Amino acid sequence: MLAVALRHLLLLCLCVPATPPLLAESAAPPAEPLSERQRDQIDAAASYALATTLFASSDLPAALHAFERAWRWDPGEDQLLDRIVPLAVSLGRADEAIRYALIRAGDGSVSPEMLRRLALFASESEQWDEAKRLYELWLQSTPESSNAFERAMVRIELGRLYRRQGNAAEASACLAKIQKKLLAAPNSKASRQIITGLGGSLSQVYEMFGKCHLEAGELHLAAEAFSQARDELETDAAANYWLALLELERSQPLDAYAHLQQYFAAPGDPLGAAPYELLRKVLVKINDREHWPAELSRLREQHPDSLYGLQAEAETLAAAGKADDAAPLLRRLIDDALSEAAPIDEDSFAACGVWLLRHYAATGEANRVIPLVSQLGKVHPSLDPYANVIKAAISDNAFAAQVNARLRLVADQPQTNPAELLPAAYLALTAGEIDLATSIAERSLADDKNVEGDDLLSFAVGLLLADQGEAGAGLIRRALEQGAVDEESPAAWYYLSAGLRGVDDTEAVNAARRAAELAPASPEFAANVARVLQAAGQTQAAADEFAAVLRRFESDPDPSTRATLRETRLSYSYLLLQDDRVDDAVEQLQQVLDEFPSDPGASNDLSYLWSDRGLHLQRALRLAETAVAAEPDNPAYLDSRGWGLFKLGRFDEARDNLAAAVNATDEADPEILNHLAYSHLALGDRGAALRDWRRALSLIDDAQQGLLRAEIEQRLQDLARQAGVGEAPEKNPH
Template sequence: NDRDQDRLTAAALFAHGRLLFRQQKLADALTRYERAWRYDPAGTPILMDIVPLALRLKRNDEAVRYAIIAAENDHSDIERLRRIASLLRQQRQFPRALKLYEIIDKIQRAQPVDFSYLALQLELGKLYFLTDQAEASAKVLGLVKTALHNPEKYGLNDQQKKQLEGKNGATYLVIAESMLMDGKGADAEAMFREAHRVTPDETLLAFRIARTLENRQQPEKALEQLDIFLAAKTGSQGTAPFHLLERLIKQQFKQETEASQRYLEKLLELQQADPKNQSLTYQLAQVQFARKNYADAVKLYDALLAGKPTADAYRGVISVFVTRLAQIVADQPAAEQFKWSADQKDQWQTLTKHLTSFVGDSGSLDPLGEDLTDQVLNDKRFLSQLLGQLRAQLSLEVSDEPADENPAVAKPAEIEPLAITAGLIAVRGQQWDAADAFFAKALEAAENKPARVLEIWGMQMLMAEQFERSAEVLQQAVEHPNINNKRSFFFLLAGASAMADQTDNALAAARQAIDLSPKIPRIHSRVGWVYYHARRYPEAEQHYRALITKFGSEYNSSDTRDVLRQARLTLSNLCVLQDRLADAEEWLEEVLDEFPEDIGAMNDLGYLWIDQNKHLHRGLQMIQTAVTAEPKNIAYRDSLGWAHYRLGNYQQAVKELEKAAGDPEPDSVILDHLGDAYFKTKSLEKARKTWQRALDALEEDAKESTR
C-alpha cells in the first residue's frame, strides 16, 4: 500500500544518502536525508543526521528548521528541547514554544519541585499569558508564587530566588497580571505589592491597586487609589489611568449622561492642574471630540502638536476637521454652488496643512489608519470639495481671487509636500487625472531632486493597478538626468510594463536593472517573472533555471533562499501548465527539502498527487496541514475537498468544497469539483446548477483573458 511504498522509498533514499556521504558529496547526501525523512516522518533518527550535516554545510537556517521538527518529535533530550523552546520564544512563535514547554513539563512532572522545575513553570505561565490563556497561566504561576513566599520549602537559595523574581521583580508583575486576567483581584494585589517591595514606587503601586479594586467591584476604594496616582501628575502609564477613571465613574453613576458629564469635569480639573501631561491632554481631546465640542478638541490637539507631535494627535485633529467640514458639505443642497465663509476657508486650509504634515513625508496615506482614510474617501461630495481646495492652494484651477490676495495659495516651500499629499488622496479616490496633475506639480517644485516624487508617483499608480500610467512615470525616472541611482526604478518599470502588457519594454528594463546590480538574485528574478507573465513559458523556465544555477550555492542570505524558493514554486507551476507533472512534483520536492514546512508547497504537491490518485493518504495529510495553517485560504480548502473526493469521502468533500466555493466569484475549477461531489452524493440538481456555474465562470475567464 501507499504507506509501505513510502517506507521503502525512505529506506532507499537514506541508504543512498549514506553512500553519498561516504563519497563526500555532502549536499546531495543532505537532500536524500531530508527527503527520506519526509517519506517516513516516523523515522525520527534521520533528523539526527540532517541537523549536523546542514550545520557542517553552513546552511544554518535549514538546520534550525529541522532541529525544531526534531525537538517536536523526539523528546529524549530534555536540554535540546529547552534550547529549541527558548529559540522559538525568541522568534515570538509563542504557541509552538508553549507546546515544547508542555512536553518538558509532562516529562519532568514526577521529579522534585526544585529551582529548575519552578523556572519551567514560570516560562509556561508567561507563554500561557502571551497566548491569552489566563486561567492556565494563573494556575502554573500560582506554584511560582507559593515558592517565592516560602523559598526554604523548595530549597531555593537567595540567588535562585532573585533569579526567579526577575529583573526589578518582573515575575511578580507577570503573576499579578495573570491573576487579574483570571479575576483574582486580591491575589493580584499581593503580587503587585511584592513587585513594589523589590522596586518601590508608591505612585505606581496606587494605580495597580486601583486596577485590582476595580476587578473586585469596589469603585470607591479604587478611586481613592487612583486619585493618589493622578495627584502625582505622571504620564508613565499613558491613557490607561484615564480609561480606568471612566470605567470607575460609570460604576458609580448608573445614568450614562451623568457619568459622562462627571468624567468630563474630572478630566478638565486634572488637565487644568497638569496641562503638560500629554496622555491626559489627548484623552480630554478625544472626549471633547466625542461630545462634538470641536473647538475645545482642536485647542487640545494643537497643544499636543506644538509640543511633541504624535500620530494619535495628528489623527485626532484631522478627524475633527474632516467631520466638521463633511457635515457642512452634507448640509449644502447638491444643486447649489458652495460659497465658503472666511472661517470655513481657514478650516480647509488647516485640514490640508495637518494632512501634509502627517502624510506628506511618508509617501502614503497609511499613517491615517483605515477608519480615517475611509472617512475621507467614502464621502464623494466631501472628497470632491477637498480635491478642489487642494487644486486652489496649488494654483491648479482658476480662482476668483488674485493669487497675491488669496491666502489659501501655498508658498513655494510648501508646494512639493502639499502636492504629494493631494496626489496620494486623488489616487486612493481613483481620480487618476487629478492625481497626475498633483504629482506633476510636485515634480515641478522638486526641481533638481525628482527621485522621491517620481518613486511615490510611480509606486502609487502601480499599487492602484494603473499600470500604463505607472510605466510612463517610471520611464521618466530612468531617463531623468538628475537621478543617479536608477536600479530600483528599472526594477519597478519592468513590473509596471509587464502588467501593462508591454513585454519588450519590461524585459529591457529588467535587464538594465541586472546590469546595475548583477549580484542581487531578486533583481535577476524579474526577467523570469516578465516571461512568465507574458506566457512565454519556455523562456521563463530557462531563466528561472539559470537563476537557480547561478545562486543555488549561496546560503548566507535568507532573501536569496526565498527568491530561489519562489523560483522553484514558479517552475513547478510552469511544468504543470506544460503537463510535465513529474517535473512539477520534483520542483516542489526541492522546496520542501529546504523548507520542510512550506505550506504552499505542501498544498501544491499534495494536490498534484491526489489529482493523479497517487500517495492519497500522505497527500491528504499535507493538504490538511496547509488548511490548518491558513483555514481561510480558498485554494487550500479546494485541495482538501478534492482529496476527500478522491478518497471516496464524498460528504466530507461536499462540506469542504462548499466552503471553498463560498467566495462571491468562485473559481471555475472549484465549482467543477463541487459539482462532481454533489453528483456523487446524488444531489443531482445541485450538481447540474453548480456545473452550469462552472461553465459560466470558465467563459468569463476566457473573456477576461482576451481583454
C-alpha cells in the same frame, strides 16, 4: 521498518537472473505485486542510503534533503527525525529544524537542550505559536526537580507568550508558580538568578506578573504582585496605576482614587492617556462625575506640559457637546507634538487626527483638511491610520467636492507650500482621485530638495497597490530621471518593473534585471527577473532564470531566502509542467515539501499531479488532506481531494468533495465541474453528469482551456453513442 526496507531494496537489486530469461529452463512464477506502502518503504530506504552517502561526503545540504525525503516516504521511521533536526540546526536552518522538531511533539526524542535552543530562536523570529509549543515541550521533557532557574525562566517566557496570544488564564497560572517561589524565598539563589536574568528589576517583573493576573481576573494574585512592585520601588508610578485598576475591579473606587493621586503626584506621563481615563471612570463609580472637570483642571495645572492631559481636556469638552472648543486644543496638541515640545505616543496622536478629520467633515471645514493632513503626514506619511475616516468624509459628495477643489489648487498653484505636496497627494490617493494624486506628486519633483526620494518611492508603491501600475511606474521613472530617487537604488528599479508589467514588458524585464544587478546578493530581486519574464510570456527564459536562482542561493540558510526559494520552486514546477517535464516538476514540489513538509500549495499540486496520473494514490490523498486542513474552503484543494478519492474508487466521497469545491466559488470552475461530472457518471447518474459537462462547456475559455473543451465534447459524444447502442457508460476516464 527502515532496516527491513533496506534489506528488501538490496534483495531486489541482487535478484538479477544469471541466465538470460529466454534461455531459462522454466519461467519463475510471477511475483506478487508490491503494495503502495511497500513501494514507499523502498523509496524511503533508497533516499536514506543516498543521505548517508552524501553525509559521509560532507554534502550536508543535499544530505538534509535526502533524510527529509526518506522520512516523508516513510513517516513511521521517527529515527530519521533524529538526523534531520540537528543537521538542519548545524546548517543554520533553524526554521526547518523547528518544523521537524514539532512533528515529534511530545515523544521525548528531541533533547531538552535542542528544544530550548529552538524555542529561543522561534521567539526571536516572532514565531509565537512555535515558541510556545517548544517551551511547553521543554517543560514536559524536564523533571520538576531539575534546574529551578531554567524552569523559572522558561515559565516566565511562556507566560509572556500566553499573554501575547490573549490567553490570560494560562499566563496567570504559569507565572503564579514563579511568583509563589519569589515571595517565599526572595533571597534564595534561584530568586537572585531570576532577578539577574530578567535585567535586575524585580519591580518590573512583579508588574508584568500583576498585569497578567489582572487580565485573568485573579485579583488576589494581582494585588500581591502589584504591592511587591510598589514596595520594590516606592516611586514607581506605574505600579500605582495598576493598583488603582485592581481596586476598581474589586469595587473599591476610593482606594483606586488614592492610588491614582499617587500616580499623578509623580512627574511625567509614563502610561500615557490611560490613567486620565481611569480617573474619570473612578469618579463616575463614586458618583462624583461632576467633579471630573475640576479634577482635570487641577491635573492640568500640576502637569501643564502634558499632552495627554490636553487630550483628556479636549475629549471632555467634546463629550459635553463642545466640539468647537475641543478642536483648538487638539490642533495645539498636534502642533506641540510635532515641535517636540512634549511627548505623545503615535496611537494617541493618530486618535487626535482622526477626531479632527471627522469634526471638519461634520462642520464642512474642507479648508482645514489639507493643512491638517500635511501635519499628520509627518508622523504617518501614507495616512494609513486615517484612511477610513477620510473615505467616510468624502462619501459626502458636497464635502468631497470642496476637498477636491482645494487639492486641485495645490496641484496648480506654484506658490503652494512644498511640504504640503506629498501629504496632499496621499490624501487624493486615499480619496480615490488617482490622476489628481499623481499630478500633485509630480509637482513635488519640480524641486528635488522638497521631497525625500524614499517618501516619493513609497507614494509610487501606494499607486501600485491601488492597481495603478502605469501611473506608479511613470512617477518612478521621472523621479529616476530627475535625480529625486537615486539611480543606484535597487528598490526603485524593482518597483518600476512591477509597475511596467503588462504595460511595457521589455522595459519591465530590463528594470527587473537592473534591480538584480544592483543587489546581487538578493534572492528576491533575482527571482523577480524570472517572475517578470513569466508574466511577459517568455516561459523558457523564465524557467532558466528560476533554475539559476535555485542553483545560486540554495546554500543560503537565511529564513527569508528559504521562503523565496520555496516560491521559486513552486513557480518553476509550474513552468516545467507546462513544458511536459512532469518528473522534473514533481521533483521541485518534492523539494519544497522536504523543507516545508506541511506546505499547502506544494501538497495540493503534487497531490493532483499524482492522482491525475494514477500514481501513489494513497500518498496523494494524504497530501490533499494536508492542503484542505490548512485552507478548508479552498476550491482547488477540495478539487484535488475529490479527484484523489475518485481515483481510489471512492465515488460517493469524491462527489461530495467535488460538489463542495464547485460551491466554494462565486463562478464554477469548468475543470472542477468536469471532475464532478465524472463522479456522477461513476455513480450511475448520467443526467447529473450531462448537466455538469454542459455547464462546464458554457464556462470554458477556449484560449486557455481548448484541451478541456475537446475532452468534454468527446465525452458527450461517447455518452450519446453509448446511449444509442445500450452500452454502459465508462466509470473511470483514465
